[in-house]
Amino acid sequence: MARYVAWRLAQSALVLWAAFTVAFAALYLLPSDPVSIMAAGGGEANAVSDEQIADLQRVHGLDRPLWEQYLDRLGNALTGDFGLSVQTGDPVTEVIAEALPGTLQLAGAALVLAVAGGAGLALLATWTRARWLRQVLLSLPALGVSAPTFWVGLLLVQLVSFRWGLLPAFGQEDWRALVLPAVTLALPTGAVLAQIFARSLRTALVEPYADTARAKGASRARVHFGHAAPNAAVPPLTVTAVLLGNVLSGSVVVETVFSRSGLGRTTAAAVDAQDIPLVLGIVAFGAAVYVVANLLVDLAHPLLDPRVTVGGPAVAA
Amino acid sequence: MARRRLALPAVLLFAAGALAATGCGASESGAGGGTPEAGGELTFALASDPGCVDPQQQGNNDAIYPARQLVDSLTDEDPETGDIVPWLAESWEVSEDARSFTFHIRDDATFSDGTPVDAEAVRANFDSIVELGARAALGSSYLAGYEGTTVDDTHTATVTFAEPNGQFLRATTTFSLGLLAEATTSLPPEERCTDNIVGSGPFVLDEYRPNEVVVETRREDYAWGSSLWRHEGPAYLERLTFEVIPESGVRTGALRSGQVDAIGGVAPQDEAGLDDGGFTVQSRVNPGLPFGLTANISRPAVSDQAVRRAVLLAIDRQEVVDTVLSPSFRPATSTLAHTTDTYLDLSAELTHDTAEAERLLDEAGWRPGPDGVRVKDGEPLTLTVLWAENFGPNENALQLIQQQLRAIGVDLTLRSTSIAEFTALREEGDFDYTWGNATRTDPDILRTQFSAGLVNVARLPDGSPLEEALQAQNAVADPEARAEHSAAAQRLVLEEAYSVPVFELTTVLGIADHVHDLDFEASSRIQLHDTWVS
Numbered sequence A: 001m002a003r004y005v006a007w008r009l010a011q012s013a014l015v016l017w018a019a020f021t022v023a024f025a026a027l028y029l030l031p032s033d034p035v036s037i038m039a040a041g042g043g044e045a046n047a048v049s050d051e052q053i054a055d056l057q058r059v060h061g062l063d064r065p066l067w068e069q070y071l072d073r074l075g076n077a078l079t080g081d082f083g084l085s086v087q088t089g090d091p092v093t094e095v096i097a098e099a100l101p102g103t104l105q106l107a108g109a110a111l112v113l114a115v116a117g118g119a120g121l122a123l124l125a126t127w128t129r130a131r132w133l134r135q136v137l138l139s140l141p142a143l144g145v146s147a148p149t150f151w152v153g154l155l156l157v158q159l160v161s162f163r164w165g166l167l168p169a170f171g172q173e174d175w176r177a178l179v180l181p182a183v184t185l186a187l188p189t190g191a192v193l194a195q196i197f198a199r200s201l202r203t204a205l206v207e208p209y210a211d212t213a214r215a216k217g218a219s220r221a222r223v224h225f226g227h228a229a230p231n232a233a234v235p236p237l238t239v240t241a242v243l244l245g246n247v248l249s250g251s252v253v254v255e256t257v258f259s260r261s262g263l264g265r266t267t268a269a270a271v272d273a274q275d276i277p278l279v280l281g282i283v284a285f286g287a288a289v290y291v292v293a294n295l296l297v298d299l300a301h302p303l304l305d306p307r308v309t310v311g312g313p314a315v316a317a
Numbered sequence B: 001m002a003r004r005r006l007a008l009p010a011v012l013l014f015a016a017g018a019l020a021a022t023g024c025g026a027s028e029s030g031a032g033g034g035t036p037e038a039g040g041e042l043t044f045a046l047a048s049d050p051g052c053v054d055p056q057q058q059g060n061n062d063a064i065y066p067a068r069q070l071v072d073s074l075t076d077e078d079p080e081t082g083d084i085v086p087w088l089a090e091s092w093e094v095s096e097d098a099r100s101f102t103f104h105i106r107d108d109a110t111f112s113d114g115t116p117v118d119a120e121a122v123r124a125n126f127d128s129i130v131e132l133g134a135r136a137a138l139g140s141s142y143l144a145g146y147e148g149t150t151v152d153d154t155h156t157a158t159v160t161f162a163e164p165n166g167q168f169l170r171a172t173t174t175f176s177l178g179l180l181a182e183a184t185t186s187l188p189p190e191e192r193c194t195d196n197i198v199g200s201g202p203f204v205l206d207e208y209r210p211n212e213v214v215v216e217t218r219r220e221d222y223a224w225g226s227s228l229w230r231h232e233g234p235a236y237l238e239r240l241t242f243e244v245i246p247e248s249g250v251r252t253g254a255l256r257s258g259q260v261d262a263i264g265g266v267a268p269q270d271e272a273g274l275d276d277g278g279f280t281v282q283s284r285v286n287p288g289l290p291f292g293l294t295a296n297i298s299r300p301a302v303s304d305q306a307v308r309r310a311v312l313l314a315i316d317r318q319e320v321v322d323t324v325l326s327p328s329f330r331p332a333t334s335t336l337a338h339t340t341d342t343y344l345d346l347s348a349e350l351t352h353d354t355a356e357a358e359r360l361l362d363e364a365g366w367r368p369g370p371d372g373v374r375v376k377d378g379e380p381l382t383l384t385v386l387w388a389e390n391f392g393p394n395e396n397a398l399q400l401i402q403q404q405l406r407a408i409g410v411d412l413t414l415r416s417t418s419i420a421e422f423t424a425l426r427e428e429g430d431f432d433y434t435w436g437n438a439t440r441t442d443p444d445i446l447r448t449q450f451s452a453g454l455v456n457v458a459r460l461p462d463g464s465p466l467e468e469a470l471q472a473q474n475a476v477a478d479p480e481a482r483a484e485h486s487a488a489a490q491r492l493v494l495e496e497a498y499s500v501p502v503f504e505l506t507t508v509l510g511i512a513d514h515v516h517d518l519d520f521e522a523s524s525r526i527q528l529h530d531t532w533v534s
Helices: A001-027 A034-040 A050-058 A068-076 A091-128 A131-146 A149-163 A174-204 A208-215 A220-232 A236-237 A240-257 A265-274 A274-304 B063-068 B117-142 B248-256 B267-278 B305-314 B317-326 B354-363 B393-407 B417-427 B445-452 B465-475 B479-495
Strands: B041-046 B075-077 B084-086 B087-095 B098-107 B146-153 B155-161 B203-209 B214-219 B241-245 B280-285 B288-295 B374-376 B384-389 B411-417 B433-439 B499-505 B507-509
Touching: A001 A068, A001 A274, A001 B098, A001 B241, A034 A050, A034 B117, A034 B417, A034 B499, A050 B117, A068 A274, A091 A131, A091 A174, A091 A220, A091 A240, A091 A274, A149 A174, A149 A240, A149 B248, A174 A220, A174 A240, A208 A220, A208 B374, A220 A236, A236 A240, A236 A274, A236 B098, A240 A265, A240 A274, A265 A274, A265 B445, A274 B507, B041 B063, B041 B098, B041 B248, B063 B241, B063 B507, B098 B117, B117 B155, B117 B417, B248 B267, B248 B507, B288 B305, B288 B393, B305 B354, B305 B393, B305 B499, B317 B393, B384 B393, B393 B411, B393 B499, B411 B417, B433 B445, B445 B465, B445 B479, B465 B479, B479 B499
Parallel strands: B041 B241, B384 B411, B384 B433
Antiparallel strands: B075 B084, B087 B098, B098 B155, B146 B155, B203 B214, B214 B241, B280 B507, B288 B433, B288 B499
């Protein structure tokens, strides 16, 4: 077990390093640099002298050789120091820490809704005996996956907030302002969960062990919820980490439509301004979340399915 | 610059009746009526996040609104006449060579931390703006050639420049040169962005949460407002809340449903609906350079004046305004927008005349080719325009211009880029035209744009007749002499068709009925000192 965790941690470090390096290369391949963008003030013709731009580039270390900047940024990143945001001059870690609560709130609420809604829908669709209801329920996830988040968000805000006046369209202090964005963000994620869970439930219900349970006199509910559901939960669990990534990237659109501050908006602004330190910090953070989530899912796996054992690469499964 | 929009799909739900021309256009001043009442709050929806609420470090888009309320300027500009009038400075003298400017500052103004607004504060501010350099892009360019500020006595300061700087007096009306207390100017730039902004303005910064909200409260002892304002003493509103709402459809809906009192960045397609719904659509043309095409004359095809003139004549400005914009907008009538100081009406030069355009191209040897695109020496007349989405309707406007040029046999290729990359690509010069605008109240923006030593978007050689006029208008202090040189420059740009102005950018606000006297200042930004709610 310890060996397995060590192996996975090494893998994770590699993923983090690769994400950091690819982001660094992408940022430096762009034709512009953050200082010129800031001086240009949104594409207007500003008469900022070359010396002034060079001064500011020096302050941010952008005038040094590329490999030196890379090693420096990587080395500092290892100690948790991602430097200063070019836009505001604040430490990157501080900017991320300030943006994080808004997104955590949103993503947390969305995940809860997605899991509850997705699992509920799948259970209901496989439980019902009414053929038409089953068909309707099973076609809902496809709709949820294909509806663009941006469009869903605008539709909800138009109807629920502007027409019916039930919930606010923006704001962050009031919990009621969290409802619409969380629902919007939960929709595609919940739909994917529902699809996977419904499929694996249907498979589980015709497995021999389900027949055995029925033959032993277990009730329909016992077979459905007690025997099939836990087994069928494994496939959706394995994609949880991927869905977490979806939720984080979906927050860019949802935070924009619902005028919320958070990591999504911060990321969009940082990319716009080509704020190299901040983008690198966010990429490293996002990759870390993803890696940790994957690791936790893998470790939780054997708890749900005793057939799965964790072991190192050399250990026969 | 114009309002920023995220590159999201064109708003799906709000397109109905988009461009139906309505009789009721826009009014130029805030809705009046009734006796002003003190008290109350205003919630205003901003189209983009300020990023930094330091007016000296701020860029030039609508997100300046909150920062504008925090500071006073030395002078103010009358939006109607263009005259420079007293604000913090009661009077001033400008040397004839426009190198030295003496300001006599009123003796009763204080910053919100109690320190006096005096000559020393003027010096500290201008010194620190020069020090900020590229971080204060606008302010430091207004102060180009700054030699220093001398404190003649407690309330008299003289600013001197190494070279004549005729534009400087009007620059002192802007937010970029608004005065901040030493508590702010002594801080490094990063510590004066989200906090620690201490000004002498009618409102005081309470809180700024990036991408979310800016909250300001009234300064109760305020008594040194601009001579242009409707009333003296503190502002009427007790509290200002600027909500950052990036999506234009959400801003409009928030206004209609009463969740905010006023909004900025009204999309052209939303205007008619607001008008009909009992809201005031209030607009003012931004001074400065209208949106238009600027030629890169280092490229072979557009190095020919005939080709540039043909492009200028082939564009139907009125059609662009009618089709992709709204009744609040106007076609360009000169090199400068009509709200700019020293603007000269050249609408007679900016006609739509395809016959003349075709004649010019025929004469220059561009003959109609097999696919309708003109050809000369085997080369098709294909021109590339570099543009960024710094204003929502840009793409539609350019597509229409593309069709209009196609009608005279010019093939226009649209090359889009992000706002971030626009400047870098513009420096590479791999295009025939750039599309853009600039908001400034002073005609000196022409020098910034075209002078060989500055941005020089058109890549003009040094020593052109235009260069002479551009330098001359900044070398004198006398307003009449400046106007003459500026007029010459505006005329030259159109004669040579270095630039093809198309439409004037307009700031469009949506305002609820209970909000009164929400005024535009000279640069078409809002000033909330006189605003009141009923």
